[in-house]
Every structure is written in structure tokens, then in C-alpha cells.
């Protein structure tokens with residue numbers, strides 16, 4: 302389903318700029334989340350590396366957005382609105398809630414470390430799939446972007462989180478639960494991005510006095526949630 306949504310977005314300059322803004326926002330949020338995880342007096346090299354790489358991903362998407370003609374500063378309008386804005390925050394909150402149920406006697410610090418591992422594991426797994434699909438479309442349409450370096454780094458992050466989860470001795474159940482939670486949130490995210498994009502295209506065609514031929518796409522939208 303990613304391909305259908307990404308195909309529509311990359312067909313329209315305005316939507317593609319907002320998509321790049323949205324990716325930059327989520328990457329930046331991820332970087333900040335990692336930065337605030339540990340007391341700066343106790344931060345490890347691994348954590349600094351991870352935060353630096355997510356920050357660079359945020360920079361890359363923002364830079365590409367400005368290369369497409371968008372401003373480099375000012376408030377952005379996310380594709381997918383509040384659902385996109387809250388995707389990562391909701392993932393964090395829901396995983397923390399589960400950890401509180403499973404480990405009610407853990408310290409906050411231990412729970413934050415476990416939450417970091419599970420949330421990052423689920424989101425890195427997703428991002429690997431999403432960016433691979435995006436890279437395919439980029440190549441198919443000859444767009445001036447290249448996600449290969451980012452994809453390699455995200456894969457490395459996923460491997461590190463898998464090792465960390467083994468070290469923390471979570472067991473398989475919580476790993477699966479994290480994936481289920483993320484899957485639900487991602488479907489909402491994708492649906493909202495798609496709906497926002499369809500609304501934009503419909504309005505654009507209406508402004509031009511054309512009928513909107515979107516029924517087929519609107520049917521496809523239903524498959525994202527079903």
C-alpha cells in the first residue's frame with residue numbers, strides 16, 4: 302500500500318514538499334527523543350551516534366525540500382496533520398503503558414531504556430520498509446533523491462535494537478506486541494497521509510474546473526485500514 306500513496310505524493314510537487322517536511326519532522330523528533338533519553342553526563346557513544354544519524358536524516362529531508370523550492374525555515378504543514386504529528390509520541394506512550402503493566406516494579410530509568418529499545422525496534426523496522434518503497438519510486442521516476450545511505454543506517458539501527466532487546470531479555474511477546482501497536486498506528490498514519498493528499502488533489506482539480514477522477518483511489522484508501 303505504501304507504493305500507491307507514495308506514487309500519488311511524488312506525482313505532485315506541493316505534496317512531495319510536504320511529505321519531505323513530514324519525514325524531516327519525524328526524524329527530528331526521533332533524534333530529540335534519543336537525545337533526551339539519558340542524562341548528558343552518562344550518555345554513551347552509541348546513543349550519541351544514533352541521535353546524530355537521525356538528526357542528519359532530518360537535515361537531509363529538509364534540505365531536499367528546500368532544493369525543491371520550499372523555504373528553509375518557518376512553520377511547516379505536515380501531510381497527514383495531527384495523526385502524523387503524534388505518530389511517534391503515541392507509539393512511545395502505548396509501549397510505555399504496556400511496560401508498566403508487565404514490569405510494575407521497574408525504575409523509571411529502566412523502563413525508559415526498555416521503551417527506547419522497543420519503540421525504536423518497531424519504528425526502524427517500519428522505516429526500512431517505507432524507505433525501500435520510497436527509493437524504488439525515486440528510481441522509477443528519476444527523482445533527485447537517494448535514500449541508500451539512510452537505508453543502510455536504519456538497518457544498522459534495527460540490528461542494534463535487536464541486540465539490545467536480547468540483552469534486556471524481554472522475550473518474544475513484548476517484541477510482537479510492539480510491532481502490533483506500531484502496525485495499527487502506521488495504518489492510521491498512512492490513511493491520514495493519503496486522505497490529506499487526495500483532498501489536496503481534489504481541490505486542485507476543482508480549482509482548475511476539472512472533475513475529480515479519484516473514485517478508484519478512494520476505494521484503495523479503504524484497503525489501508527481493512
Ligand SMILES: [Fe+2]
Nearest residue numbers: 328355358455
Ligand atoms: Fe532515521
Ligand SMILES: [Fe+2]
Nearest residue numbers: 425454455458
Ligand atoms: Fe534510525
